[in-house]
Amino acid sequence: MFLITHWLLLALYAKGESSTTYIVHMDKSLMPQVFERHHDWYKSIIHSINLATVNESSNSKKTKKLVYTYNHAMHGFSAVLSLYELETLKNTHGFVTAYPDRSATIDTTHTFEFLSLDSPNGLWHASNFGEDVIVGVIDSGVWPESESFKDDGMTKRIPSKWKGTCESGQDFNTSMCNFKLIGARYFNKGVIAAKPNVTISMNSPRDTQGHGSHTSSTVGGNYVNDVSFFGYAKGVARGIAPRARLAMYKVLWDEGHQASDVLAGMDLAIADGVDVISISMGFNNVPLYEDPVAIASFAAMEKGVLVSSSAGNEGPKLGTLHNGIPWALTVAAGTVDRAFESLVLGNGQTIIGWALFPAENAILENYPLIYNKTISACNSVELLTQVAGQGIVICDALESVSVLNQTRFITLASVIGAVFISDDPVLIELGHLHSPSIVISPKDGPYVIKYAKNAKNNNPFASIKFQQTFVGIKPAPAAAFYTSRGPSPSYPGVLKPDIMAPGTNVLAAFIPKVPSATIGTNVFLWSNYNLLSGTSMACPHASGVAALLKATHQDWSVAAIRSALITTANPLDNTQNPIRDNGKPFQHASPLAIGAGQIDPNRATDPGLIYDATPQDYVNLLCALGYTQNQILTITRSRSYNCANPSFDLNYPSFIAFYGNKTRSVMQKFERTVTNVGNGAATYRAKVSNPKGFVVTVLPETLEFGFKHEKKSYTLVIKYKRLRKKEEDVSFGDIVWVEDGGAHTVRSPIVVAPNFV
Structure with a gap:
């Protein structure tokens, strides 16, 4: 039957x-x-x-x-x-x-200084600014006319390992490539197959979205003088690896984003001879054996090509991360120590705030400062219109009215200027104001309101200074509210994300065909450089640092580079306190949001110890997961690997353990091996910060190395008890191997989380 x-x-x-x-x-x-x-x-x-x-x-x-x-x-x-x-x-x-086939999700003039790359003894100089490292960017194409892609100062000899090409197409010819942009290809057969009647609007490597130009210039854009976003963030733009070569693989289209096209782009990037692949997109809710990025990055890893990927923009909820791939680098997004605009009161007090009103040469000076409880909710166009021409309106911070709605009402009412009191990360991290306004912190709000109500002669006034940029703002960085959190749905047993990098309001190349700012409701402005936010912006920062490390340590494996980035990352902000989480105000960010912390390029070049891994080690993990032979074969492409030693305990530079709702006590054991990459003999001693409510023991507590490249192993055990029936907190700490004499500290985060996430 x-x-x-x-x-x-x-x-x-x-x-x-x-x-x-x-x-x-x-x-x-x-x-x-x-x-x-x-x-x-x-x-x-x-x-x-x-x-x-x-x-x-x-x-x-x-x-x-x-x-x-x-x-x-x-x-x-x-x-x-x-x-x-x-x-x-x-x-x-x-x-x-x-x-x-399935659809993908798309997830600088100061960030290089924020990462201390301008240090005279740092990674920039050690790597010669990433000279001759080739970064393949999987994205939406490139705008070749951008100043960031000129080859001024580049050596006129492309590395012999390069096998790629520059493809011509609509509004794009091969002469648009040069010694900086050495390759450009495009892949849209998957989109056409999915939509047989589709008309591709730009059938070439040319960027029509701006995403690819932004990410690729962040990775390795050349030096460009006098760059700004309508006067904001003004300075010299350059990529993280400004002497690296770039190759664009266009797989994102206005008409769709198909996995088959992404695979084709990564397939040829590997064949072309790139050293690093930067991919600011991912596929949600798919197992590793059906994830194009996971499959392609395994092949890349085998050939020594590091794949740097974005964590996604679905935060702050836990378990929303994509690209949680054990053999790739997963990057979260953080804020930068930069603010724009200031409010100057009539008494001379200056308050630094935030806004990006894009009208250059805008002036809002010595206008009456209005605080009126009748209109301070700023939620009525009719009421706001009555005072629209009278001065600068102060809007109260209210739970009943979102600041985003307030900005909309102010714009619709054509108010001369406004002061919004808010620390809403949605506005500060992702929004641009369309009216001449400023956002100030709630801690400054009462002072401004008091001045407006109590100024002598009842004649308070203020000025909003536009096109100003302030750096060194504290505290920074913080975990961006939008950055996707671990644990990884594809495999939670490896702590993801790995690291955090600047992702909020990053200035980089853009395209002059897509509006980058708006004034009012119907005035659209274009710019060759744009401030964008997302893990898409964080990923190329890490890709660029990986390129610098590749230039400095050509013999390091993908796992070694990732390990160096993780164990040297900084968990502290610029106030020397633990990094905070903008998605959970007033809380410290857990490694599920920031990984090991903010990427620290200069320390990564000399990590002291590394946690290495071979392709077989990853296969042992797949075997332990119970994957079938065919599922493993989809990833490895070869039957030469075996399942003789299945193991969940991958030699990874971080630790994550879970407890169940009914479990009263648990012990989890981890085995790790570290390799000495210092200059010679060294002794390291373990220093442990226990996750709250848990006990971590390390054996041995001292590792003695007699020579460079020597390996030593240790065991880490997490013991914990659930103290309350409803306990659902994520606890975290770390283990730091401290070298005698203080030359190196090698830090690994430790997380214990309930398995419901």
């Missing part, structure tokens, strides 16, 4: 059933010898399926074209198939697995 039903369904599928793009994994080792190339084998398979389909149903299309064939990021192809054709394909010799 089952067989009859099964074949009846297949017959129904064959009759007029719609088709879908599938990503198909094949076992290349089983390719028949008659084929010289993998592409020919896959093409033959599709041809055979076509014939079978034609024989089965006259309604089937007689031709099916491959979308892509893959050979570096994975082994297999993508193709448009009906369910009947998919079932036929599953019986093909060498078939491993298949799943539907």
